[in-house]
Amino acid sequence: xxINGTLNDLAMCGATPKYLSLALIIEEGLKFDAxxxxxxxxxxxxxxxxxxxxxxxxxxxxxGKGDQLFINTSGIGELHAxxxxxxxxxxxxxxxxxSGQVATHGMAIMSVREGLEFETSLCSDTCYVGDITVRLxxxxxxxxxxxxxxxxxxxxxxxxxxxxxSLLSVRLEEASxxxxxxxxxxxxxxxxxxxxxxxxxxFVAVVAPEVSAxxxxxxxxxKIGRDAAMVGxxxxxxxxxxxLRSGIGGKRILPMLPxxxxxxxx
Amino acid sequence: xxxxxxxxxxxxxxxxxxxxxxxxxxxxxxxxxxGGQTHSLVRNGIIELLPQSINMVHGPGCxxxxxxxxxxxxxxxxxxxxxxxLCSFGDMLRVPGTRESLLSAxxxxxxxxxxxxPLDVVQLAKKSPGSKxxxxxxxxxxxxxxxxxxxxxxxxxxxxxxYVLSAxxxxxxxxxxxxSDADTQVDGFLAAGHVCAITGYMAYLPLARQHxxxxxxxxxxxLDLLLGILHCVRQLEHGEAEVANQYxxxxxxxxxxxxxxxxxxxxxxxxxxxxxxxxxxxxxxxPSIKYRRFxxxxxxxxxxxxxxxxxxxxxxQILKGMKKPGDxxxxxxxxxxxxxxxxxxxxxxxxxxxxxxxxxxSS
Numbered sequence: 001x002x003i004n005g006t007l008n009d010l011a012m013c014g015a016t017p018k019y020l021s022l023a024l025i026i027e028e029g030l031k032f033d034a035x036x037x038x039x040x041x042x043x044x045x046x047x048x049x050x051x052x053x054x055x056x057x058x059x060x061x062x063x064g065k066g067d068q069l070f071i072n073t074s075g076i077g078e079l080h081a082x083x084x085x086x087x088x089x090x091x092x093x094x095x096x097x098x099s100g101q102v103a104t105h106g107m108a109i110m111s112v113r114e115g116l117e118f119e120t121s122l123c124s125d126t127c128y129v130g131d132i133t134v135r136l137x138x139x140x141x142x143x144x145x146x147x148x149x150x151x152x153x154x155x156x157x158x159x160x161x162x163x164x165x166s167l168l169s170v171r172l173e174e175a176s177x178x179x180x181x182x183x184x185x186x187x188x189x190x191x192x193x194x195x196x197x198x199x200x201x202x203f204v205a206v207v208a209p210e211v212s213a214x215x216x217x218x219x220x221x222x223k224i225g226r227d228a229a230m231v232g233x234x235x236x237x238x239x240x241x242x243x244l245r246s247g248i249g250g251k252r253i254l255p256m257l258p259x260x261x262x263x264x265x266x
Numbered sequence: 267x268x269x270x271x272x273x274x275x276x277x278x279x280x281x282x283x284x285x286x287x288x289x290x291x292x293x294x295x296x297x298x299x300x301g302g303q304t305h306s307l308v309r310n311g312i313i314e315l316l317p318q319s320i321n322m323v324h325g326p327g328c329x330x331x332x333x334x335x336x337x338x339x340x341x342x343x344x345x346x347x348x349x350x351x352l353c354s355f356g357d358m359l360r361v362p363g364t365r366e367s368l369l370s371a372x373x374x375x376x377x378x379x380x381x382x383x384p385l386d387v388v389q390l391a392k393k394s395p396g397s398k399x400x401x402x403x404x405x406x407x408x409x410x411x412x413x414x415x416x417x418x419x420x421x422x423x424x425x426x427x428x429y430v431l432s433a434x435x436x437x438x439x440x441x442x443x444x445x446s447d448a449d450t451q452v453d454g455f456l457a458a459g460h461v462c463a464i465t466g467y468m469a470y471l472p473l474a475r476q477h478x479x480x481x482x483x484x485x486x487x488x489l490d491l492l493l494g495i496l497h498c499v500r501q502l503e504h505g506e507a508e509v510a511n512q513y514x515x516x517x518x519x520x521x522x523x524x525x526x527x528x529x530x531x532x533x534x535x536x537x538x539x540x541x542x543x544x545x546x547x548x549x550x551x552x553p554s555i556k557y558r559r560f561x562x563x564x565x566x567x568x569x570x571x572x573x574x575x576x577x578x579x580x581x582x583q584i585l586k587g588m589k590k591p592g593d594x595x596x597x598x599x600x601x602x603x604x605x606x607x608x609x610x611x612x613x614x615x616x617x618x619x620x621x622x623x624x625x626x627x628s629s
Contacts, residue, residue, distance in 0.1 A: 175276075184270060248279040248488055250311010252624045257603075 001126045001200060002071040003045045005151070010075050011130030012147045012203065014083025014137055017049060019076045022056040027066035035069070049128055051075070080134065082141035089145040090166045094234040095212035097205045098178065099129060099219050101227045102155045106197035107183040110190070118189070120182050125224070126200035132222050136205065136215055144215070146206035149199070153257070155231075156195035158204055159242045160256045162234075170242040172232035172254065196257050206234065273487030274310075282492035283315055286499060293319040294502050295451055296495060297444070297587050298484070299437060300458035301328030301615025306486050308624040320499065323587035324620075326440050327458050329405045330357050330613035331585060332540040333433040335573035338363035341402045341431055343568055345376035350566075351394075353379045353387045354402040360603075360612045364574045368402075384416035384430070391420070391428040400562045404433040407461045410551055411525035414532035417557050431562040432552050435538055437461050438469045439549035445477040449588055454498040456484040456491070459513035464529075466521030470509045478507040485513040532557050541575070541609055542582030581608035584617055591621040598622065 003020070010017040022042065026035065046053055108122040129149065136144050150158035155177070159170045179187075179194045187194045201224060207215050212230060219225035237243070242254040298304055304324045307313050313322055326332055342363050345352035352368065359369040359380065372378035377397075381387055384401050391399040403413045413430060420428040437458060444450045457470060462483045474481045480501035484494030494512045501508060511517055529551070538550025553561040575581075578596045583589040591597050591610070601607040603619055610616030 181270075188270065246310045247274050248276050248283075248310060248312070248315070250313075250315050252309065252311050255623050257623075 001124075002073050003042050004126050004128050004200065006073040006075040007045075007049060007051065007128045007130060008149045008203070010077035011128070011133045012085075012149055013077070013079070014085040014133070014144075014147065015077030015079045016130065016134060017051045017075050017077040019052050019054045020046065021074050022053050023058070023072040024056070025059045025061060025066055025070040025072070027061055027068050028063040030068050038069070038071070045128070049130070080137045083137050083144075084142035085144060085147055087146055087162065087165045089142070090162065090168060090206050090234055091145065091208075092168055092234055092236040093209050094145055094206050095209050095230055096159070096170065096172075096232045096234065097207060097212065097216055097219065097228060098155065098202065098231050099132065099205070099225045099228045100125065100202045101178045101180045101183065102150070102199055102202060103183040103187060103194035103197035104180050105200040105202075106154070107186045107194075109198075111186065118186065120186060122180065122182050122186075124200055125202065127224055129201060129203050129224065132219055132225055133203065133205075135218055136207075139218060140207065140211045140215060143208040143211045144205060145208065147203055149203045151200065152198050154194070154196040154198060155204065156193070156242070156254045157256060160254060162206065163242045164240050166234070167239045169235045169238040169240070170232055171235050171237070172242060172244045174244055175247045176229055177231050178227045178229045195254065209233070273485075273489045275489065279488050279492055282489065282496055286320070286492065286496050287317050289496065289499050289503055290317050290319055291503060293321065294453045294499060295321045295323050296454045296456060296498050297323040297325045297452040298456040298491075299325040299327040299441065300461070300486075301331065301613065301617070301620075302460070302486050303327075303456060303458065303484065303491060304617050305615060305620045305624070306488070306491055308620040310488050312488065312491060316495065320495065323452055324584065324590070324617040325455075325587055326444075326540065326543065326585040327406065327437065327461075328585075328610065328613050328615040328617070329409070329433070329435065330361055331581065331609040331616045332435060332543065333358070333361065333404045333609065334539040334541045335363055335575050336539070336570075337402075337431065337433045338368070339573050340562075340568055341400070342366065342368055342371045342376070344400050344431065344562060344566060345371050345378045347566070349396065350398045350400060351377045351379060351390070352400050352402065353381045353390070355382070355404070356380050357613045357615075358402055358404055360606065361609045362576075362606055362612070384413050385419065388416050388419050388423070388425065388428055391425050392423055395427055398427045398429065400429045400431055402433065403430045406435055406437055406458070407464045407529075408458075410434050410529050410533065411464060411522070414528040417532045417553060417560050418528065420560060421557070426559075429560050429562040429565050430553065432533075432550070434533070434551040435540065436535070436549050436551065438473065439546050440540065440543075441470075441473055443543070443546050444586060445473065445479065447586065450586055452479070452587060454480040454502050455482070456494045456498060457481050459483055459485040459490070459517055462511075462513070462517045462521065464521050464525045466519050467509055467511060467517065468519065474507050474509050480507050481509045483509070483511045483513050483517050485516065540585070542579075542585050544582075576607040579608035581610050581618075584610055591618040594618070
């Protein structure tokens with residue numbers, strides 16, 4: 001997750017990751033096997049994506065002074081020649097695509113949290129999404145206006161950021177947002193809104209309307225993008241606001257949430 | 267979970283809405299009792315799809331909202347004691363007490379833990395005999411059976427380090443109070459489906475008869491709410507005042523007999539203060555004499571610190587359905603989910619939080 005997170009951050013800027021730094025803060029007593037397993041998985045992901053880990057650091061802290069292991073990475077990538085990505089490029093009329101089902105990662109993590117274990121076949125969908133974004137930029141260049149991976153705070157928070165920073169409005173169709181039925185059920189059970197649950201391996205693309213159908217097809221041609229969907233569009237109706245149309249046609253504004261969502265009483 | 271699709275079907279919803287528009291001929295005020303229903307109404311944009319002559323009034327059915335400040339203060343006080351662990355459901359943590367919330371007490375070093383069931387606290391207590399575990403038991407009849415079961419288990423295990431701080435409340439006495447209050451103008455009720463799943467609805471029959479109001483036991487999904495409103499409006503238009511059960515797939519006339527037996531075994535009914543409303547006679551549940559050793563109020567010495575609430579907060583009037591969140595001068599200004607002045611802004615079931623989070627376009 002740590003590596004994919006950094007690689008995806010680069011991909012969201014329109015860059016191909018090249019170099020990584022890797023810093024480890026290890027709590028005294030961490031099993032060597034566990035550390036080795038993590039290092040092997042890091043090297044596998046780096047090799048798969050032709051990224052070199054070029055620098056790093058290791059610190060060991062006393063037992064009880066760290067939660068086993070902290071991994072910190074940062075990366076440098078090469079910007080795609082055709083990339084022209086930024087919130088300032090978003091225009092009214094743009095379409096909003098989501099590359100996969102939202103809330104799967106957050107609910108998979110929650111299902112194994114102590115005291116809350118529930119049965120599910122959901123597993124975290126963490127993965128590198130840069131192969132898809134490079135294809136999109138290759139195909140449509142500056143018509144891909146904005147990319148973002150909606151990790152902490154979920155899809156809603158990312159869209160709120162888009163609306164507030166672009167001073168445009170986002171019109172979202174609740175019925176078209178892909179959510180795995182199990183993640184949806186788990187959210188219902190705990191009183192959580194899937195739109196605010198964290199994601200990994202999912203990205204939001206804001207694209208010019210004339211390329212959106214084709215872009216969606218490209219995303220869907222990847223295994224990790226098979227559930228991609230167009231979920232809404234950018235308008236200038238309500239500057240700075242995200243407006244959600246519910247399944248039965250009622251409209252409401254999606255707000256930024258203060259802090260984490262907390263499961264409710266009944 | 268099939269019901270998510272079934273009970274949110276847009277075509278059927280449109281049909282029910284159409285029926286409601288056809289049936290209604292004059293203004294009616296309908297109160298949904300439960301905060302879960304308030305949220306579903308606002309979240310799905312149902313209110314704006316109803317005829318303008320139907321005024322949905324939001325009721326007091328949010329357990330977090332009606333928990334008095336004094337109990338929050340007590341919980342914070344307990345959490346600061348050495349070797350005491352205060353356990354609570356998540357949405358209780360942000361509720362402001364007189365000076366702070368459980369979340370800020372936790373940040374300052376108190377041992378406050380978020381749990382998902384009172385039975386988890388029993389397990390924690392069993393595992394750590396050196397600490398005392400207090401569960402802040404807020405909730406309506408829906409959560410009381412699980413709390414009762416936790417006490418029964420604690421007794422079976424012979425635990426002497428598990429306690430509850432009870433903030434449990436009962437719905438019918440609150441409805442009685444609202445109906446007797448001349449300031450409350452409610453023509454019909456949607457009763458809380460999940461409360462009735464436990465208690466049944468026999469207690470509502472005399473209320474409907476005596477006060478001549480229709481009471482429709484209603485679920486929480488889009489179609490449940492629309493059908494509940496339709497049943498209620500039909501009765502009002504025909505001058506009827508019956509108890510009707512829209513939520514028959516879950517609610518039986520006598521409720522859940524096992525759950526009621528546990529509640530009766532462990533708890534006794536007591537007078538209870540409701541935040542913003544005042545004391546309602548016979549509206550709370552406390553551990554009965556047999557289970558009193560598990561009652562945190564008896565097990566710990568606690569000074570009675572005078573509790574204070576914000577003067578500008580109108581939570582009481584909102585909980586009684588006399589005002590709506592938008593009528594409050596502090597709403598969205600000094601009072602936000604990040605800096606709540608009153609509990610309805612905190613809980614996921616509070617009316618103010620519903621209006622804040624799921625604002626209509628016009629606001």
